Amino acid sequence: FFFGSSGRTDSPVLFENKRPHSEKQGTLFTTDTFAMGAPTTQMHLEDGVAVITLQHPPMNSLHPQLLASLFSNLQRAQSDDSVKAIVVTGKNTFSAGFDIPSFVKYQESGEAMDDMNPPFNALLEGGRKPTVAAIEGAALGGGCEVAMACNGRICTKTAQLGLPELTLGIIPGFGGTQRLPRLVGIQKGVQMILTSKPLKAPAALKAGLVDAVVDKGELLPTAKKLALSMASGQAIRRKSLELTDKVVPMEMASQIFDMARMQVQKASPNLVHPLLCLDAIQFGIERGSMAGLAKEREVFMTCVHAEVGRALVHIFLSRTATKKVRGITDQGLPQRQLKCVAVLGGGLMGSGIATSCILAGMRVLLKEINAKFLNDGLNRIKANVGSMVKKGRMTEEKAQATLARVKGVLDFADFKEADLVVEAVIEHVPLKQQIFEELERACRPDCVLSTNTSTIDLHVCAAKMRQPSRIVGAHFFSPAHVMPLLEIIRTDTTPPQIVND
Structure with a gap:
């Protein structure tokens, strides 16, 4: 044990020092x-x-x-x-x-x-x-x-x-x-x-x-x-x-x-x-x-040594591990800041995804096919945020600022602003194919085009796209604004930058 220049030993020796x-x-x-x-x-x-x-x-x-x-x-x-x-x-x-x-x-x-x-x-x-x-x-x-x-x-x-x-x-x-x-x-x-x-x-x-x-x-x-x-x-x-x-x-x-x-x-x-x-x-x-x-x-x-401790530590390590994907996060890819997310479909899943995004500080464009469905979707988002206020997890002032980040739309006119699109409509193949064909025309080339589908092959969804490699799966779990798990699904041709985004 090394005591320093004075050689004094009046403090207790607690660890053997093997360092030069x-x-x-x-x-x-x-x-x-x-x-x-x-x-x-x-x-x-x-x-x-x-x-x-x-x-x-x-x-x-x-x-x-x-x-x-x-x-x-x-x-x-x-x-x-x-x-x-x-x-x-x-x-x-x-x-x-x-x-x-x-x-x-x-x-x-x-x-x-x-x-x-x-x-x-x-x-x-x-x-x-x-x-x-x-x-x-x-x-x-x-x-x-x-x-x-x-x-x-x-x-x-x-x-x-x-x-x-x-x-x-x-x-x-x-x-x-x-x-x-x-x-x-x-x-x-x-x-x-x-x-x-x-x-x-x-x-x-x-x-x-x-x-x-x-x-x-x-x-x-x-x-x-x-x-x-x-x-x-x-x-x-x-x-x-x-x-x-x-x-x-x-x-x-x-x-x-x-x-x-x-x-x-x-x-x-x-x-x-x-x-x-x-x-x-x-x-x-x-x-x-x-x-x-x-x-x-x-x-x-x-x-x-309790069961709860082992389980929660496992969850912590698992969540940490999801941040590292071989061939993606180890490639030095630029970290794009996603400021605006467009969500297609204001049903239970779509409104939950939109809620999750505005809670994360992003602007959201919520698109529906008519005014009634759009109003229903916006009301679901308001109810999701209002529930947090009632439970004391958010102030009324913060809730209003959060809700101000969502905008309802009935067409693709504003989709040039979107950095990421999440399609969350019904599981109907022709409809999804039509949507992604339209999204490819309406969105910027660097916009990430994703689908929340849990059952349909991505290649099928992208069948009518000029660049089918742009599509990626973003499978949220319901309710999307509560469940922390997101499944990212890629094809053999999905560029690493899209998965990284």
């Missing part, structure tokens, strides 16, 4: 030379501040190897007399959380994951030297927990911080259940964890999750300045596990937890892990943060 240590012009500097490109951290000294950079592109996910490197460099920095303070940051982004493929290995093997709370407590929050997180981009899940364990947090204007672990069937496992409620208050912390919604930089500052929001160029200088101010005693060094100023009286806290449990049971009556998460938070509020960490660890390990 080099000295550059008297500056503390460490890097991985044995496995360049592997998940790691780099450390160098700037003005008495050890800057430790997380490196595991593209999102700096917390692979066990990266965590070992982080704790090793923290140990060295805490033990080195030339270091006055520590800044933890990420290359291009902070960290989007624990490495999911590594997490799956624990689920499949049944092994217990290492308890990260001791090194978090000893090296990030409670070491001899103060720590500040310099956050650019995402600080989510375990990444947010690393940041919260630091004594201060500075972020850029585009940063996002949050704990979305419940979407994977688990709970925050690196101290998040205990630190977040103490930093932002119990009610806000519970809300953030249960909804899994991150806070953007201004909201994070208002909530007390970060200490300052700065321009990207000022991120490291500001973080270093705060860290040195803490080291000199000019700035207060805050240890989040010890904070009490936002912890409300016990009676009020109990009411918050009771209300949260009622909401969870109403919204997700079959899910247990959100309730277990609330148990861990409440346990820590009532019995202290260290007892809360122990409870968090117990609940976390229960959730890791």
Whole structure:
């Protein structure tokens, strides 16, 4: 184990460091030379501040190897007399959380994951030297927990911080259940964890999750300045596990937890892990943060090996995998921005597809064959959006702005604006053939022409087209604005750019 230039050993040895240590012009500097490109951290000294950079592109996910490197460099920095303070940051982004493929290995093997709370407590929050997180981009899940364990947090204007672990069937496992409620208050912390919604930089500052929001160029200088101010005693060094100023009286806290449990049971009556998460938070509020960490660890390990956790992680990985299609996404094709979608047919499926598109921020042309059918289709879209308002998922103001993005038409006059067309009429071959013959004349050459058919061969639909290779299948699942699955169907001659679009 390398302790740095001073050789001090008064911080606990938590990880064996197998990474070479080099000295550059008297500056503390460490890097991985044995496995360049592997998940790691780099450390160098700037003005008495050890800057430790997380490196595991593209999102700096917390692979066990990266965590070992982080704790090793923290140990060295805490033990080195030339270091006055520590800044933890990420290359291009902070960290989007624990490495999911590594997490799956624990689920499949049944092994217990290492308890990260001791090194978090000893090296990030409670070491001899103060720590500040310099956050650019995402600080989510375990990444947010690393940041919260630091004594201060500075972020850029585009940063996002949050704990979305419940979407994977688990709970925050690196101290998040205990630190977040103490930093932002119990009610806000519970809300953030249960909804899994991150806070953007201004909201994070208002909530007390970060200490300052700065321009990207000022991120490291500001973080270093705060860290040195803490080291000199000019700035207060805050240890989040010890904070009490936002912890409300016990009676009020109990009411918050009771209300949260009622909401969870109403919204997700079959899910247990959100309730277990609330148990861990409440346990820590009532019995202290260290007892809360122990409870968090117990609940976390229960959730890791539960059926729900395995299923939700599978869904996450599957959705991630759909973004990579061999021969399509690996060809360096341009990413066209689709701003306008034309939908043919305002029935249940067509109106659902149109709703899905306007919810995604795109303009929609909804075409029907007569005024009555068109009015019915537009009313279905209004009902879909109105349902979201009634359920509290959208404000009335946002609903009106969303509905303003759809325009009803009875002909192809405006179809030159369309970047993508989705045909969703009845399953009648002659009708579909006629429609695509007309679409080829009405739309731009770069417009993607797709059909929502689930039964008819694409070659048959394109039989009357001059360029049948333009057609592609876009099979939505009903209701289209609710179901996240989209089946993209290509023929042997479909250009890769069309599938990519």
